[in-house]
Amino acid sequence: MTPIESLTEYRLLTPQEVRTFSGPWKYGSFMKTLLVENQRHLPFRRRGGQAMKRHVTSLEELADEFDVVCNCSGLGAGVLAGDRDVLPVRGQIFQVRAPWIKEFIFTDQDAYIIPGLEHVTLGGTRQFANSKLAVDEFDSRAIWEKCNRLVPSLKDAKVVREWVGLRPYRHIARVEREVITSKRGKPTHVVHNYGHGSYGVMGAPGTAMHAVRLVQEALEADVKARL
Structure with missing residues (x-):
């Protein structure tokens, strides 16, 4: 997909448009x-993939079974890859029913x-090194007030649910290849692809294509090693 296809229009907001949003905004786009x-x-699965559910405590456990392992374990990479x-x-976030919301809004606060197919998402929080999965009432109040200031009509929205998730953050996303050895001495290529934080969807196309190239390189290296 070319940039033109994924971003069909971009412009700065006029001063009049900026003033339609409540807050100390000086400019926007x-x-x-x-x-x-x-x-x-x-x-x-539609592409022929097979899902297997099992508990794995180290990547070395997989080395005897597979020639290449792709490590996309997110937060689990802290344990599986020993990555501190x-x-x-x-x-x-909140998920609400507000079908009149047709445009997404992001601020620096x-x-x-974000309007979706079935609901509108209201957020949010960005709390580093916080693993609390329970909904926090103070965060709820802050999110609701911030979003209602931006779009006052949200006060009439029906709340579908509140939800908490943990983003797998790393200062630099790790997309690289290494060779590990099983307990039996079998070498296996591992292609790491994790640490995207809240930018997984945006970064996924690029990092996925790079990870695929690394897998191809690993398979080619195995073929040459066997000749």
């Missing part, structure tokens, strides 16, 4: 782009309003 619904984003740079970033 308007754009038209794609919306990705995460639950529908990965057609893994992986941190949880706590995010809390971690306030955002």
Whole structure:
């Protein structure tokens, strides 16, 4: 997908448009782009992929079974890859029914309003090294007040649910290849692809294509080693 296809319009807001939003805003921008619904984003099984559920405590456990292992374990990479740079970033949101909301809004105060296919997402929080999964009433109040200041009509929205998730943050996303050895001495290539934080959907196309190239390199290296 070319940049033109994913960003069909971009311009600065006029001073009059900026004043329509409550807050200390001095400037803003308007754009038209794609919306990705995460639950529908990965057609893994439709493409012939097979899902296996099992508990793994180290990547070495997989070395005897597979020639290449792709490590996309998110926060789990802290244990599986022994990566101390992986941190949880706590995010809390509302999902509401507000079909009149047609445009998304992001601000530099971690306030955002994102219309989706079935609901509108109101957020949010960005709390580093916080693993608390319970909904926090003070965060709820702050999110609701921030979003209602931006779009007062949200006061009439029906709350569907509140939700908390943990973003797998790393100061630099790790996309690289290494070779590990099983307890039996079998070498296996591992392609790491994790640490995207809250930018997983935006960064996924680029890092996924790079990870695929690394897998191809690993397979080619195995073929040459066997000749």
